[in-house]
Amino acid sequence: MEIEAIGKRLMATVEAASTTEELEAARVAALGKNGELTALLKTLGSMSPEERVSEGKRINEWKAALSGTIAAQKAVLDSEAQNARLAAETLDLSLPAPEAPRGSVHPISQVMDELAEIFADLGFAVATGPEIEDDWHNFTALNMPETHPARAMHDTFYFPDRSAQGREIVLRTHTSPVQIRTMLACVKENPGGAPLRIIAPGRVYRSDSDATHTPMFHQIEALVIDRDIHLGHLKWTLETFLKAFFERDDIVLRLRPSYFPFTEPSVEVDVGYASEGGRRVVGGSGDAPGHAWMEVLGSGMVNHRVIAFGGLDPDKWQGFAFGIGVDRLAMLKYGMDDLRAFFDGDVRWLSHYGFSALDVPTLSGGVGTPV
Incomplete structure (x- = not known):
């Protein structure tokens, strides 16, 4: 029991x-x-x-x-x-999820988009061409003689082979060959061949490397061919373009006589700027107190020989052209001081200067803010 x-x-x-x-x-x-x-x-x-x-x-x-x-x-x-x-225990599904890492738009791509939008508003079309060019399109058709310094081996990347026409092959040194190819294509499709209004953005190559030069960089060139074109049209286009790009109405230009083989007359274009907080801020006259002039691009009226190489009659058609470095524009607008950083692939630099892809950073919607 x-x-x-x-x-x-x-x-x-x-x-x-x-x-x-x-x-x-x-x-x-x-x-x-x-x-x-x-x-x-x-x-x-x-x-x-x-x-x-x-x-x-x-x-x-x-x-x-x-x-x-x-x-x-x-x-x-x-x-x-x-x-x-x-x-x-409760799970609040209204709380935002942690933000996942994401990439950013490179400043060069950002500026390319801005430039394309500005010139589209001005009636320009985008033209492209090969980055591996022959010396005829890259030099000869642009009125650059055999003895021109730009043809030297220490300035230009040459290939060992030649084209089927026996021409030397180079990495293009500017996007100007696109102008020649576009004029020839227009003449082939239309006997008149003009008027035309294009921009040619893209990569170009020169044998140079320092804080303000890299072996590969980006240019955008513009070409207008029409009747009765003069320097006044060029100046107005440049003023309109630069005011839209820098988003300032006080842009002041200074045009200085210069020489380029493919334009005659030729002018160097300067803009007024002031130094603020260690960076250059474009705006105002370079002759104003605390301001100075800075060269930003080269331009001029298209040389009649270049128009003829493009298959057009220079007695009927005139035009202007200008070219500017996209990398330099990005540095000037967004306060960057070393061109080499554009191509280093440093994630920290890209995080600082990159743009949010989801913000669609274009001028029509307001320039995107850095990520």
């Missing part, structure tokens, strides 16, 4: 446990190393063989019953604890 009484009492304690901690305490008290049932099993050694059989059977029956009840009770308590935790 003592075993029955002890078993019932231990069973009642197990069934009364309301937490996993209480259940574990009841298990240890009954079945642990020093538990009551364990102690009863240790008394079997002092009994007769007949008593050991009968008493041992009852003790093991209670041990099995308690173990089963403890397991069932533990499953119930674990389930209740989990349900309580799930009821208490």
Whole structure:
């Protein structure tokens, strides 16, 4: 009877446990190393063989019953604890997800988009051409004689092979060959060949490298061919373009006589600027106090020989052209001081000067802000 009484009492304690901690305490008290049932099993050694059989059977029956009840009770308590935790925990789906890393638009691509939009508003089309050129399109058709310094090996990247026409092959040194190819294509499609109004953006190559020069850089050139074109049209186009690009109405230009083989007359174009916070800020006259002049591009009226090389009659058609470095424009507008950083691929630099692709940074929507 003592075993029955002890078993019932231990069973009642197990069934009364309301937490996993209480259940574990009841298990240890009954079945642990020093538990009551364990102690009863240790008394079997002092009994007769007949008593050991009968008493041992009852003790093991209670041990099995308690173990089963403890397991069932533990499953119930674990389930209740989990349900309580799930009821208490909440997930606010309205919270924004962590922002994932994303790339950015390179300043060169940003400026290319800005330039294309400005000139599209002025009625210009975009023309492209090969980056591997022959010397006729790159030099001869642009009125550059055989002795011109730009043809020298230390200025131009030459290929060892020649074209099918026997011409030397080079990496183009400017995008001006696109002007020749466009004029020839227009003449082929239309005997008149004009008027035309194009810009030619793209990569160009010269053998040079320092803080303001790299072996590969970007240019954009413009060409207008029409009747009765004069320097006034060129000046107005340049003023309109620069005011739109720098988003300032106080842009002042100074045109200085110069020489380029492919234009006559030729002019260098300067803009007024002031130094603010260690960077150049375009605006105002270069003759104003605290201001100076800075050369930004070369331009002029298209040489009649270049028009003839393009397949047009220079007695009927006139035009102007100008070219400017896209990299230099980006440096000037966005405060960069080393051209080589454009091509280093430094993620830190790109994170600082890059533009968010999701903001669609164009001039019509307001220039995009840096990422």
